[in-house]
Amino acid sequence: MITGTKTKPMMMILSLSKDNIQVQKEQDVVLLRNRVREVAVKIKMGLVNQTKLITAASELLRNMLRYGGGGSCLIEVVTRGRDNGVRLTFTDHGPGIPDIEAAMRDGFSTGKSLGLGLPGAKRLCNEFDLKSKPGEGTVVMILKWANG
Amino acid sequence: MSFNTLKLLQKQKKNILEIWMKNQLSDDGLREDLISNEDLRGQSEELISALVTNLAGDDLVDFDADRWDPVIEILGGIAITRARQGFSPRETGRFVHSLKDALLEVLQREIEDSKQLFEESMKINKVMDNLSIVTFETFIKGREEVILRQTDEIAEISTPVIRVWDGILALPIIGTLDSSRTQIVMENLLQEIVETGSSIAILDISGVPAVDSLVAQHLIKTVSATRLMGAECIISGIRPEIAQTVVHLGIDLSNIITKASLASALSYAFKVLRLEVRKSSSIAKPNL
Amino acid sequence: MDKIPILRMGSFLLVTIQVDLYDRLALDLEADLVQMVNKTGSKGVLIDISAVSIVDSFMGRIIGNIASMSKILDAETVVVGMQPAVAITLIELGLPLKGVHTALDVEKGMNLLKSMIGDDHGDEDETDDDDTFAE
Numbered sequence: 001m002i003t004g005t006k007t008k009p010m011m012m013i014l015s016l017s018k019d020n021i022q023v024q025k026e027q028d029v030v031l032l033r034n035r036v037r038e039v040a041v042k043i044k045m046g047l048v049n050q051t052k053l054i055t056a057a058s059e060l061l062r063n064m065l066r067y068g069g070g071g072s073c074l075i076e077v078v079t080r081g082r083d084n085g086v087r088l089t090f091t092d093h094g095p096g097i098p099d100i101e102a103a104m105r106d107g108f109s110t111g112k113s114l115g116l117g118l119p120g121a122k123r124l125c126n127e128f129d130l131k132s133k134p135g136e137g138t139v140v141m142i143l144k145w146a147n148g
Numbered sequence: 149m150s151f152n153t154l155k156l157l158q159k160q161k162k163n164i165l166e167i168w169m170k171n172q173l174s175d176d177g178l179r180e181d182l183i184s185n186e187d188l189r190g191q192s193e194e195l196i197s198a199l200v201t202n203l204a205g206d207d208l209v210d211f212d213a214d215r216w217d218p219v220i221e222i223l224g225g226i227a228i229t230r231a232r233q234g235f236s237p238r239e240t241g242r243f244v245h246s247l248k249d250a251l252l253e254v255l256q257r258e259i260e261d262s263k264q265l266f267e268e269s270m271k272i273n274k275v276m277d278n279l280s281i282v283t284f285e286t287f288i289k290g291r292e293e294v295i296l297r298q299t300d301e302i303a304e305i306s307t308p309v310i311r312v313w314d315g316i317l318a319l320p321i322i323g324t325l326d327s328s329r330t331q332i333v334m335e336n337l338l339q340e341i342v343e344t345g346s347s348i349a350i351l352d353i354s355g356v357p358a359v360d361s362l363v364a365q366h367l368i369k370t371v372s373a374t375r376l377m378g379a380e381c382i383i384s385g386i387r388p389e390i391a392q393t394v395v396h397l398g399i400d401l402s403n404i405i406t407k408a409s410l411a412s413a414l415s416y417a418f419k420v421l422r423l424e425v426r427k428s429s430s431i432a433k434p435n436l
Numbered sequence: 437m438d439k440i441p442i443l444r445m446g447s448f449l450l451v452t453i454q455v456d457l458y459d460r461l462a463l464d465l466e467a468d469l470v471q472m473v474n475k476t477g478s479k480g481v482l483i484d485i486s487a488v489s490i491v492d493s494f495m496g497r498i499i500g501n502i503a504s505m506s507k508i509l510d511a512e513t514v515v516v517g518m519q520p521a522v523a524i525t526l527i528e529l530g531l532p533l534k535g536v537h538t539a540l541d542v543e544k545g546m547n548l549l550k551s552m553i554g555d556d557h558g559d560e561d562e563t564d565d566d567d568t569f570a571e
Contacts, residue, residue, distance in 0.1 A: 026458045033456065033490060048335055051489065051521035052528060058492040059529075062459070106530055116493040120529040331524075338520030345540055369527050376523040378516060378538035378545070 013143075015087070016077040024070040029061050032073055036086065039075055043084040045146040053086060053144040056121035060090045060140050063117050067110075068092025068138055078143065085126070085145040093137040100130060153255070153268045158200045160254045165189075165196050168250035175246065177239045191226050195247070198222045211278050223279060224286040231290025244283050248276035307333050309340040316417045317346045318410065320385075322355030330366035334373055347379050348417045352410045354385030364399040371404050380405070380420070384413035440465045442472050448549060449473065449511075450542075452484040462498045470505045480549035481506050484542055486517030496531040503536045512537065512552045516545035 019039075021032055033054050040050045057073075064071045071092030078087045097103050104122070109115035118140075122128040127143035157164065169189060172178060183191075198219045223244075230240045251272050259265040307329070312318045319337055323329075337349055351370060356363065367383060374381035384407040386394075394401060407413040418425065438461055443450040449472055451465070473481060481502065485491070491499075503513040514537045526533065537552070539545035 026460055030456050030458055048331070048521045048524050051519075051525045054490050055492050055525045055529065058490060058494075062492070062494060116530050120493055120531075123528050123530065124525065334524055335520060338523060341540070342520060345544075347540060347544065372532045373520075373523040373527045376526055376533060376538055377518050377520065378540040 013078050013080045013087075016079055016084075019075040021073050021075065022070075023061055023064060023073055026065065029058065029065070032061060033058060036075060036088065039077060040086055040144075040146075043077055043086065043146050045086070045144070049144060049146065049148070052124040053088075053142075056124040056142055056144075057088055059117040059121045060088075060142065063140075064090050064092045064094075064138075067097075068094030071137075080145075083145045083147065085143055085148065087141065087143040090140045091137065096134040096136055096138055097130075097132040098134050100132060104130070153271060154200070154203055156258055157251070157254070160258065161196055161200050164247075164250050164254050165193055167253055168192055168196070168247050171246040171249055172243070175242055177236075177242050179235060179239055182233050182235060192247075195219070195222055195226065211275070219279075220282055223282055227283045227286035228290035228293075231287045232294060237284070237287060240283060240287050241280065244276065244280050247279075248272065251276070303329065303332050307336050309336050311340075311344055311346070312350070312414065313417070313421075313423075315344075315346050315421055316348045316350065316414070317341065317344065318350040318352060318414075320352040320355060320410075323357075325353075325356055325363045325366050327362075327366065330370060334370050337370065338373060338377055341374065341377055341379050348420060349374055349379055349381045350410065350413045350417065351381060351383045352385040352413070353383060353390070354387065354410070356385075356390075359390045359393060359399075361397050361399055364394060364397070364401065368401070368404065382407055382413045382416060384408070384410045440468075442468060444472075444476060444478070447478055447553075448480040448482055448546070449476065449478045450482045450484070452487070454487045456490060457488070457495055459494055462495055466498050466502055466505070469502055470509070473506050473509045473511050478511050479553045481511055481513045482542065482545050482549060483513065483515045484517050484545075485515060485522075486519065486541075488522065489519065491518075491522050491526055493529060493531055496526060496529075496533060499536060500533060512549055514539050514545040514548050516540065516542055 017039075019035070021028075021035060023029065023032060036054050036057050037050060040053055045053070061073070064073075069092065071090060071094070074087075074089040074091070076087040076089070078085050102108050103118050105115075106119050107115040109117075118130070121140075121142060125142040125144045126148040127141070129141040130138070131140075132138040169192060172188060172192070173185065202215050202218050203213075226243070227240060230243075252269055255265060255268055255272065259268060306322060307319065310318045310320070317337070317340055319333065321333060325333070333351075337351075340346070341349060351367065353359070353367070359367075371381040371383070382405045383401075386406055386408055405416070407416060415425075438455065440451060440453055440455075440461065443452075449469065451469065453465075455461075457465075469481065472478070483499065483502070485499075488495075499515060503515075506513045515533070516539045518538065537548060539548045
């Protein structure tokens with residue numbers, strides 16, 4: 001709406017739809033990937049950006065299953081001005097990340113993976129936010145614009 | 149006695165339109181080249197009708213009322229069309245402001261009490277100011293859309309993938325290589341590799357004004373992605389200045405096949421594909 | 437339990453991945469493939485991922501592992517048919533799959549494997565003896 005007084009600030013991100021999915025086992029990952037793809041296709045996200053988003057989601061899901069003992073993923077369609085995007089929020093109640101700075105470094109891993117999960121996911125998305133409290137859990141938010 | 153300006157406006161709809169049209173047609177900024185008088189009249193009439201038929205009650209002071217929506221929609225539509233047709237902001241502004249003049253003129257004629265006239269005029273003023281803001285917001289949005297579309301077009305046409313030989317693609321890059329451009333270059337190149345089944349791609353950077361570490365990184369990414377697909381990527385058109393900066397910046401391009409010119413990249417590609425170009429012994433007769 | 441079939445073609449093994457992989461499936465494939473290489477004494481492994489739309493760091497690692505493990509067992513690995521979007525994503529992720537050979541399609545992959553293990557009959561010979569290259 002573009003009336004004089006009703007106008008919201010252009011840069012505010014609004015959520016258009018929400019969908020919360022529980023992720024407890026490996027097979028849920030495939031399900032969630034498909035769900036994210038559906039949403040991305042709906043807002044006309046290009047194939048490359050779709051792939052980046054789903055790959056990032058895949059990295060974060062694996063982290064959540066391996067280190068957080070499962071959790072939930074909130075899928076949102078968001079809009080900012082003329083841009084549409086998909087925002088994913090991964091929440092777990094696992095042990096949390098003691099050293100976020102280290103976890104964001106390429107090649108750092110407490111498991112025996114390549115250590116590309118978190119920094120890789122950040123590179124694949126437009127926005128990335130990680131909050132973690134040792135003993136309480138971890139919340140990771142990623143956002144990919146359809147044309148970003 | 150509370151005076152109902154809306155009622156008055158509704159009754160005077162025809163008059164307002166006439167005055168407004170007269171104002172518009174006598175304006176120096178009238179663009180007969182962009183819009184015909186009939187169309188202009190149509191637009192004006194539509195807006196006035198929306199204004200006088202949709203509003204009721206206290207709407208003149210309550211700009212948040214939902215009843216404003218159709219008016220704003222119509223005005224927004226007009227503003228966007230004008231932006232696309234190439235009207236200047238001033239010309240678009242005159243369109244709305246001349247309506248204000250018309251409304252005020254009618255009020256002046258119909259209201260005798262000067263205090264009341266003042267009050268009602270202020271209301272109309274406020275309303276029209278709001279409508280002006282809407283017009284400009286939409287007008288600028290329309291212009292931005294035009295700019296965005298052009299940006300897309302430029303990006304699209306500035307990255308052509310050329311099939312120079314069976315199995316060899318060339319992609320001349322002209323202009324600065326930023327990350328969004330790299331993205332388009334990469335996508336186009338890889339897509340074309342799949343479609344043509346080409347195993348060699350030549351990225352010619354003669355048209356890239358400068359190569360800094362960021363541009364180099366983009367080039368390296370493109371080469372790596374090409375390799376993942378199973379094709380080889382050669383970078384050609386490296387000018388001496390660029391070779392100098394690359395070394396001074398400490399950028400490692402040793403894993404990338406680089407050639408000075410597109411010609412030498414092409415002959416390298418021929419060699420890899422085991423093709424040869426020879427001067428024929430006899431002069432070929434042109435086919436009839 | 438899903439399983440990814442491994443086909444034997446002469447001295448090569450061919451794997452076509454047709455489903456979206458999850459971790460267990462990929463790990464099983466790694467184990468099966470190494471077993472097969474050992475059992476059949478294959479000289480080359482061809483992995484066709486043209487139907488795979490997502491390769492994350494875990495799957496990338498599995499592909500790298502398969503290549504390294506096969507190499508120890510004296511077999512070369514070629515990954516073919518990677519989709520453009522997947523390639524771009526892997527690069528952005530920081531996983532250029534160094535050490536893994538790639539080819540555009542199965543046919544080109546086969547030729548590459550043949551040339552790598554020296555099983556070709558002159559038609560994939562990379563060394564040009566006669567200097568026919570035009571300057």
